[in-house]
Amino acid sequence: MPRGKKSGRAVSGDGSIRKKKVVKRNGKEYTYWEGRYTSGFDPETGKQKQHSISGKTQAEVAQKLREITAEIGQGIFQEACKLTVGQWMTVWEQDYLNDVKPKTIESYRRQIKLHIVPALGGARLEKLTSPMIQHFYNSCSKEGLSPKSVKNIHGVLHKALQQAVAIGYLRNNPSDACTLPRVERKELKPLDDDAIRRFLEAVEGHPFETLYLVTLFTGMRQGEVLGLTWDCVDFESGSLLISKQLQYITGENNHRVYQLASTKNGKLRKIVPADFVMDLLRKQWSRQAEWRLRAGPAWEDSGLVFTNELGEHLVPFTVYKKFKKLVREIGLPESRFHDLRHSYAVAAIRSGDDIKTVQGNLGHATAAFTLDVYGHVTDQMKRDSADRMQKFIRSISGQ
Structure with missing residues (x-):
């Protein structure tokens, strides 16, 4: 790989690929490919910012490396987010729900506290995968949550991850590829x-x-x-x-606070x-x-x-x-x-x-x-x- 002529340091965006082997406890060998690249220098230490990515095949890692180095060359590269899923959910609910109704925010927080954080909160946001999320949804179903409840949990997680994509914390939304249990509409029972x-x-x-x-x-x-x-x-x-509806949110000491909010779809109708x-x-x-x-x-x-x-x-x-x-x-x-x-x-x-x-x-x-x-x-x-x-x-x- 080319080096800077004067400093001898690797050029920003430079990358290399190598094959690695890991021996597991049972003695079996696991082989994977690792790509390494630099994204410039730390302004405080002057040292290179080095990163690594991995994949099952050399071609997979090479493709990822080409995409990343191209972004570095174009000046649009963003470093991976170091937040955990739990930390990001806290940031999201505090800073990105300003236009959401209080009752809806309360519902989101309940889903985050009771389900999302206990199951996924400790995982690194950048390491979150579709299989991990799918396993979480399947576990919710096995624990007795209704398909509608699982769909609501997915709705909250998907919105939060989509925001992470929008600001560059994630390259894509891993919950997009998940499948949800079928929600069967309840039979209507109007009065005859x-x-x-x-x-x-x-x-x-x-x-x-x-x-x-x-x-x-x-x-x-x-x-x-x-x-x-x-x-x-x-x-x-x-x-x-x-034009509005009466809603309540749960305040301190589980005290219900009633207030007038906009209609369900936020629109007026005459x-x-x-x-x-x-x-x-x-x-x-x-x-x-x-x-x-x-x-x-x-x-x-x-x-x-x-x-x-x-x-x-x-x-x-x-x-x-x-x-x-x-x-x-x-x-x-x-x-x-x-x-x-x-x-x-x-x-x-x-x-x-x-x-x-x-x-x-x-x-x-x-x-x-x-x-x-x-x-x-x-x-x-x-x-x-x-x-x-x-x-x-x-x-x-x-x-």
């Missing part, structure tokens, strides 16, 4: 017409009657309906602006519900005005549509628990609060709303996603259409 009738009867006079009915006939998510504020209710135009819904909201406005007068100085002016009698936000778990009690009483113990949203979507499609309108009202990212979720409804509508056509054919053919 009879169940909705029974629900309407059971909820009459309930403290959360208006809340439940507005949810059922608008399809809003629980956080969205609990985070609905009066400035987003336009009685004149008969419309609602869905819906025009049935007059029935707007009438319910007018009654809620009057009811809340009475509460305000009764509470006096104790009233908290949260601006929320659904509050307790002091103007404070409702607790999501309480709303859910009361809902479960109601549906058990009418023989639907498996129904979830989110099924009110599904019930709205199915009813809207069956009533003749086009998929694009349903998508917009639900706040889905695409109409394709709405079709994917509620495709079984459109299939039923096609069968109904076929039945109607069959009746028409019989009527004109005399059969």
Whole structure:
């Protein structure tokens, strides 16, 4: 390899390859190839910065060496990151999640603390490989974590590693090549017409009657309906602006801190519900005005549509628990609060709303996603259409 004429030192980017043998404890020989290169001089010591790479074959190492020395020659070479996976995860969650919702950050931190760091935290970031990550995912499944949980863990790790790629700590994302367990979508269980009738009867006079009915006939998510504020209710135009949701994060001493955050996809949407819904909201406005007068100085002016009698936000778990009690009483113990949203979507499609309108009202990212979720409804509508056509054919053919 060429040497600097005056100093006799290796030129920056210079490289060499050699074959190496290691004798294991069982006496077997393991052979591999090692490439060595320099990337300049340490400004403090004046000594060469020497590095090594390894591979199973001479050709593999030669290819890696060509890529690295080319980067050195072009001035775009970055030294390998010396952080461990655990150290990088800490840096990532502290410095690179500024535009992420607090509730999401809390979820990320939980995945990192409970799963990622215990399994991979001690490994060097630059030494992390796809097989190592795949083994980790497989272990999670064997320990009983659901496919959805494994997918969530992968989502956090993949984002963190992708950021490491973006800033040059990694050449590629080793989690890209991993396979995940298949997540099977849970069967939707919207309320049918009879169940909705029974629900309407059971909820009459309930403290959360208006809340439940507005949810059922608008399809809003629980956080969205609990985070609905009066400035987003336009009685004149008969419309609602869905712009935020009520969320909580766990603070000190496991104390829950509630706050208003942006919607799930971060986008605003305007819906025009049935007059029935707007009438319910007018009654809620009057009811809340009475509460305000009764509470006096104790009233908290949260601006929320659904509050307790002091103007404070409702607790999501309480709303859910009361809902479960109601549906058990009418023989639907498996129904979830989110099924009110599904019930709205199915009813809207069956009533003749086009998929694009349903998508917009639900706040889905695409109409394709709405079709994917509620495709079984459109299939039923096609069968109904076929039945109607069959009746028409019989009527004109005399059969």
